[in-house]
Amino acid sequence: MDRKAIGDKIQVILVKVLKHDRFEMHDELTATMVEGWDSLTHMAIIAEIEKEFSVQFKLKELNKLRNMGTLLDLVQSKLN
Amino acid sequence: MSNSREIRLFWFKLAFVVTVLGLAHLLALSVVDGKTSIGLAKVSGPRQSHMIIGTSRIAQAVMPSVLEKEIGAPFLNFAIDAATTSYSPTYNRAIEQKLDPHASNGKFILAMDPWCITGFYHPKNGTVMYPEKKTPLGQLQTFNWPLNIEYLIRDYHEGWGSIILTHLRDNSTVTGHRDGWVEVTRNTDEDFVQSRKEKKIAAKKKEIEHAFVSEEKKQALYSLIKKLKAHGKVYLVRLPVDPDYYLLEEEFYPGFQLFVDSLVRDYGVPFLSMQNMTSEVAYNDGHHINKKYAPLISERIAQWIQSTP
Amino acid sequence: MYFHSILFAPFLFFLFFVYHFVLPKTQKGQNLLLLLGSLAFLGLNDLKSCGIILITGLINFAAVKKMSQLAEGNLKKYVFYLGCAANIGVLGYYKYLGTLLSGIQSIFQGQSTNTLTDIIIPIGLSFYTFQLLAYWIDVYNEEIEPETNPLDFGVFILYFPKMLSGPIELYQKFSPQIKLPRQFDTALTTDGLRQFMWGFFKKTVISTHCLSFYAIAFPEGQTHAGLVVLLGGMLNIIYIYADFSGYSDMACGLSKLFGIRLTNNFASPFFSTNISEFWKRWHVSLSSWIMLYVFTPLSFILRRHNKVGVIVSIVTSFVLVGIWHGATSNYIVFGLLHGLFFIPLVLRGGSINASNSSTSAFSSSTKMFGTFMLIALTSLFFRDVPVRQTLQEITSIITSGQLNVPTALFHGATNMLYWLLIIACFVVEYIQRRHEHALCIAILPTWKRWLTYAIVLCIIFFFSSYPSDHFIYVQF
Structure with a gap:
């Protein structure tokens, strides 16, 4: 799956969990820039991504995430 | 990284602030008086040959100026309060530091009442407490500076600016005189006195729940008497208190008189009970005498000392 | 020392x-x-x-x-x-x-x-x-x-x-x-001295006078009832804040003298509009520790349990915050309550408080006040007092109907001055809330800076008090 397609699916998940679409998808996007994406919703988003792509993350991998770009890379590496 | 001009400016500014603060504190020191701290005068100045020893009751009741007029010897009232100066090795150390080691004809008036030899248990864990060790007097290293700055630092729990404010204000109710007498001014209105007395007795009853007659304090008293007898004469005095308060003391330590009798017998020191004066005087709270009657009490003690061989 | x-x-x-x-x-x-x-x-x-x-x-x-x-x-x-x-x-x-x-x-x-x-x-x-x-x-x-x-x-x-x-x-x-x-570095050193001065002010002026007010409103060994409990809670939390943030400002300020920056422990916590924001600004070094090493791993493990998982993680984390302060039941209740306060936020889906949509100044100050009162009342569990007594006191605010605020607190010029100083302290902290500390004033003109130093130092010189030699958080 290419990055664009992964990004689109993650966008749908974000809208579903956060119940709004007031953000633009790009590689430099961070959680603090998205309203409602905080420590209380973060793991729900992660769980949804795991379900959508049928992958399993490790906590160590999540701790290394810095922005949307690194998240896309991580998902992509899991899929290949 | 700062350049040398910036660093020089920094030091200049710091020195300026420190100097101003230093001057402000010197100004505060220059107006230190009896209103600043009641204990300060007691631990300032030279060593003494004649002393008044005990707790707050005697600190407020016995005036060295009156004694000096009658007896002709300058006394220092070296009593502070029960937490600091009930009999204990800590208090003995302070007395020794303040006593002129060459005194041979001294006179020492020691307060006698149950509270002077009462110890307390910690209300929570039941261990014996030694509050005197943590007091400014208990920790003091110097006793004879003309103005005891060490004591001031330990005892004064406010910014030194308030020394100046207290000095300027004229509403102080507690003043420590140079000779150690503590002058307490209270409203003498009967209702006030009555309510203060009730509060005092209630508080004391609560305190008694964790109190006991302390063998350690008795031992400290014995060694103090022995020590002072080597420098002159020791006089034991029980000051008058309100009859209700007296009752409380009797209840707390019924054997107190027997204890005093044993002191008189074993150490050959005279004892004066002034409880029979209780109707002649008035109290602030049933426990401390009203300052109006301090001269009378002092005079009686002086006369007794003069008439005791 | x-x-x-x-x-x-x-x-x-x-x-x-x-x-x-x-x-x-x-x-x-x-x-x-x-x-x-x-x-x-x-x-x-x-x-x-x-x-x-x-x-x-x-x-x-x-x-x-x-x-x-x-x-x-x-x-x-x-x-x-x-x-x-x-x-x-x-x-x-x-x-x-x-x-x-x-x-x-x-x-x-x-x-x-x-x-x-x-x-x-x-x-x-x-x-x-x-x-x-x-x-x-x-x-x-x-x-x-x-x-x-x-x-x-x-x-x-x-x-x-x-x-x-x-x-x-x-x-x-x-x-x-x-x-x-x-x-x-003169700039860093001066900034450190300013921060130290502000911490000193909070510790020796604000915290000590709050404590003495608190002792008047809440004499020890009694169970209190009525409106005074509200006041007691406010004085208690302001006292804890002034004492501990005063210490923290002194610590960070001192450290700057040696060219080392420490974590800023407090970021104007009383101006938070909800509990989650409060904990991002209160004792930051502890709350972020708990976040990193307790909440994140726990909520990761429980991520498939959706909101229940988040709630379990957050309550556990805060109970741990309570226990960190002490193993007595009052601290555990303190932590538990703070954990429970998060539940509405979790159910609503994160702390979406529409900060960029229609929030009036009025509604955000109401929220600030509400959050502050919640924290103030919870702080009553932060005392060495049985849990049952504190619960009884808090319920009595509504049930007893007593409007008994001790008037002694407002008697005399000195007390009024202390109230004024407490208010002034928080006005300054509010104005400076976006800065690292309240005395970040390097950009002000020289005379204004020196006037500030003079005022703060004068207040410390004349009105500071040192009833005991310690900080509350040293016991933890």
């Missing part, structure tokens, strides 16, 4: 002067001085604590280094668990054993008279232990390389500005700062 005691001033000046102007500017020399200074500082406070911390520190240093050299596998895992357990054990021995034993004893004897309850906790042990736990975990997870230099490690754990009551520093944040020689 604490930061506001008179002996500390010459000690600090000596250290500062030698550090920047006498020693050749080498990394090793400066760190050695910091270590010796810290040992002296700690030793003067409590020699026994100093010994315990030095010894356990050395053991930790060696053990972590050894662990990191082991190959990935079961042995490494066991060493890691053992190391963490040992640190928690030491903390538990000093901090919780007494409470536990006296609890057991009171069940059997009806009262506690155990001398073991007198075990004195080494100064700063809770803070110290959390720093070490984070270090163990991060090295184990290969987030960081273990420290190889015992001197630098010693400075990391013993550094005197943060020794007494934090901030809890992470190794990866603290350590890079002491790996290079530090140059004297």
Whole structure:
């Protein structure tokens, strides 16, 4: 799956969990820039991504995430 | 990284602030008086040959100026309060530091009442407490500076600016005189006195729940008497208190008189009970005498000392 | 000897002067001085604590280094668990054993008279232990390389500005700062002195007068009822804040004199509009520690349980915050309540408070006030008072209907002045809320800066009070 397609699916998940679409998808996007994406919703988003792509993350991998770009890379590496 | 001009400016500014603060504190020191701290005068100045020893009751009741007029010897009232100066090795150390080691004809008036030899248990864990060790007097290293700055630092729990404010204000109710007498001014209105007395007795009853007659304090008293007898004469005095308060003391330590009798017998020191004066005087709270009657009490003690061989 | 005691001033000046102007500017020399200074500082406070911390520190240093050299596998895992357990054990021995034993004893004897309850906790042990736990975990997870230099490690754990009551520093944040020689920087030093001055003001003026007001409103040994409980809660939380944030400002300010930045522990917490925001700004070094090492792993494990998982994680985390303060039921209830306060936020889906949509100044100040009152009342559990009594007091606000506020609090010019100072303190903190500390005034014109110094120093000189020599958080 290419990055664009992964990004689109993650966008749908974000809208579903956060119940709004007031953000633009790009590689430099961070959680603090998205309203409602905080420590209380973060793991729900992660769980949804795991379900959508049928992958399993490790906590160590999540701790290394810095922005949307690194998240896309991580998902992509899991899929290949 | 700062350049040398910036660093020089920094030091200049710091020195300026420190100097101003230093001057402000010197100004505060220059107006230190009896209103600043009641204990300060007691631990300032030279060593003494004649002393008044005990707790707050005697600190407020016995005036060295009156004694000096009658007896002709300058006394220092070296009593502070029960937490600091009930009999204990800590208090003995302070007395020794303040006593002129060459005194041979001294006179020492020691307060006698149950509270002077009462110890307390910690209300929570039941261990014996030694509050005197943590007091400014208990920790003091110097006793004879003309103005005891060490004591001031330990005892004064406010910014030194308030020394100046207290000095300027004229509403102080507690003043420590140079000779150690503590002058307490209270409203003498009967209702006030009555309510203060009730509060005092209630508080004391609560305190008694964790109190006991302390063998350690008795031992400290014995060694103090022995020590002072080597420098002159020791006089034991029980000051008058309100009859209700007296009752409380009797209840707390019924054997107190027997204890005093044993002191008189074993150490050959005279004892004066002034409880029979209780109707002649008035109290602030049933426990401390009203300052109006301090001269009378002092005079009686002086006369007794003069008439005791 | 604490930061506001008179002996500390010459000690600090000596250290500062030698550090920047006498020693050749080498990394090793400066760190050695910091270590010796810290040992002296700690030793003067409590020699026994100093010994315990030095010894356990050395053991930790060696053990972590050894662990990191082991190959990935079961042995490494066991060493890691053992190391963490040992640190928690030491903390538990000093901090919780007494409470536990006296609890057991009171069940059997009806009262506690155990001398073991007198075990004195080494100064700063809770803070110290959390720093070490984070270090163990991060090295184990290969987030960081273990420290190889015992001197630098010693400075990391013993550094005197943060020794007494934090901030809890992470190794990866603290350590890079002491790996290079530090140059004297007048801007940073001046900023540190300003921050120190503000902390000193909060500690010696605001916190002490709040405490004396609190003692008047809430005399010890009584159960209170009615509106006065509300006032008691407010005074209590302001007292805790002024005391602990005062300490933290002093600690961060001092540290800047040595060219080292510590975590800012408080970011105007009383101006939060909900509980989640509050905890991002209150005792930040503890709350972010709990976030990193408790909440995140726990909510990761429970991520498939949706909101229930988040709630379980958050409540557990806050109960732990409570226990960190002490193992008595009042602290546990304190933590539990704060955890429960998060539930509405979780159910609503994060702290979406439409901050950029239609929020009027009125509604946000109402929320601020509501959050503040909630925290103020919860702070009543933060006292050495049985839980049942506090519950009774809080319910009495509504049930008793008494409007009994002690008028003595508002009598006399002096008391009014103290109220004014308390209000002024928070006005200044509100104005400066976006800055690192309230006296970030480097951009002001010279005369305004010096006027500020003069006012703050005058207030300290005339109205400060030092009833006791300690900070509340030193006991934790």
